[in-house]
Amino acid sequence: MTGNTRDIEAGVHRDFREEMSYGSYLALDTLLDAQRPVSQHHDEMLFIVQHQTSELWLKLVLHETRSAMALLAEDEMRMALKRIARVKHIQRTLTDQWSVLATLTPTEYQEFRPFLGHASGFQSWQYRAVEFALGNKHAGMLPVHASDPEAHAVLSELLEAPSLYDEFLRYLSRRGYPIPQRVLERDVTTAHELDPELTAVLTDIYRDAEQHWDVYEACEELVDLEDNFQLWRFRHLKTVQRTIGMKTGTGGSSGVGFLQRALDLTFFPELFAVRTEIGA
Numbered sequence: 540m541t542g543n544t545r546d547i548e549a550g551v552h553r554d555f556r557e558e559m560s561y562g563s564y565l566a567l568d569t570l571l572d573a574q575r576p577v578s579q580h581h582d583e584m585l586f587i588v589q590h591q592t593s594e595l596w597l598k599l600v601l602h603e604t605r606s607a608m609a610l611l612a613e614d615e616m617r618m619a620l621k622r623i624a625r626v627k628h629i630q631r632t633l634t635d636q637w638s639v640l641a642t643l644t645p646t647e648y649q650e651f652r653p654f655l656g657h658a659s660g661f662q663s664w665q666y667r668a669v670e671f672a673l674g675n676k677h678a679g680m681l682p683v684h685a686s687d688p689e690a691h692a693v694l695s696e697l698l699e700a701p702s703l704y705d706e707f708l709r710y711l712s713r714r715g716y717p718i719p720q721r722v723l724e725r726d727v728t729t730a731h732e733l734d735p736e737l738t739a740v741l742t743d744i745y746r747d748a749e750q751h752w753d754v755y756e757a758c759e760e761l762v763d764l765e766d767n768f769q770l771w772r773f774r775h776l777k778t779v780q781r782t783i784g785m786k787t788g789t790g791g792s793s794g795v796g797f798l799q800r801a802l803d804l805t806f807f808p809e810l811f812a813v814r815t816e817i818g819a
């Protein structure tokens with residue numbers, strides 16, 4: 540037998556002149572009109588779609604992370620963890636997605652790279668917002684967004700707000716854990732720095748996990764989050780390496796060297812320091 544033999548059932552809705560349809564609900568006119576190559580090269584479409592899908596997922600990561608922060612501030616730990624679980628799945632998708640871009644050869648990329656000018660992922664405000672929310676605060680990043688007042692406003696707000704980790708530590712303090720006062724009152728516009736006394740508090744949780752099961756589990760969720768973030772950074776670095784080698788970046792950085800240094804960053808240093816202490 541040939542052809543598609545599946546009946547289109549009588550009940551199937553067909554007239555959307557006066558009703559909301561799939562496309563109108565999702566604003567597909569706008570979404571699918573947003574791929575605007577600046578060169579004539581075939582592979583630029585891949586480059587654009589890869590970035591746009593990443594930005595869409597980043598939008599959801601930000602939405603979920605900000606919600607998790609607000610929930611923690613209200614002592615709603617279980618709901619906050621639900622948000623974080625979703626973020627972890629998105630992170631995996633973002634990391635897996637690098638394999639699509641890895642099909643772009645250096646020869647193909649060079650065809651349209653000169654058309655990109657000084658545009659660079661370095662200017663992604665949503666990426667920077669996620670970094671800020673997770674605690675990698677850096678006021679020096681704000682001027683890059685001066686030409687986009689809305690993005691600048693979101694970044695300023697996140698810079699000045701407690702990070703996810705700050706909210707977690709405040710929550711632990713409210714639960715009676717002896718979080719040092721200087722940690723609770725730190726200048727949240729800067730990145731958190733390792734505090735050995737905080738490591739000791741968290742180590743006690745890990746040493747007696749059964750007694751502290753829910754917060755112990757929450758700590759491991761944060762470790763997963765950071766681990767996933769680092770995997771994305773690493774895949775970005777390796778993709779950059781195979782695509783432009785040691786060339787400087789269009790954003791003006793050294794390129795691979797700059798991205799390599801990001802792998803030394805940590806959002807939750809004490810949660811990793813705990814590993815050294817366990818069993819010691």
Ligand code: HEM
Pocket residue numbers: 589590593594640643648658659660661662663666775778779782783787788789790791792793794795797798801
């Ligand atoms: C062939 C593909 C890519 C190349 C060659 C590349 C290259 C680079 C380079 C060299 C930098 C350093 C800044 C600069 O001087 O430009 C950078 C930063 C960045 N790129 Fe890409 N990139 C690629 C794809 C992507 C994709 C798909 C995303 C997804 C959104 C992305 C997001 C970012 C972000 C967020 C930064 C800033 C990182 C930070 O500040 O730590 N890049 N990229």
Ligand SMILES: N[C@@H](CC(=O)c1ccccc1NC=O)C(=O)O
Pocket residue numbers: 590652655658659660661783787788789790
């Ligand atoms: N920084 C890249 C260019 C680049 O990847 C890019 C250019 C425009 C929009 C997004 C980009 N993605 C990530 O940096 C390069 O140096 O080739």
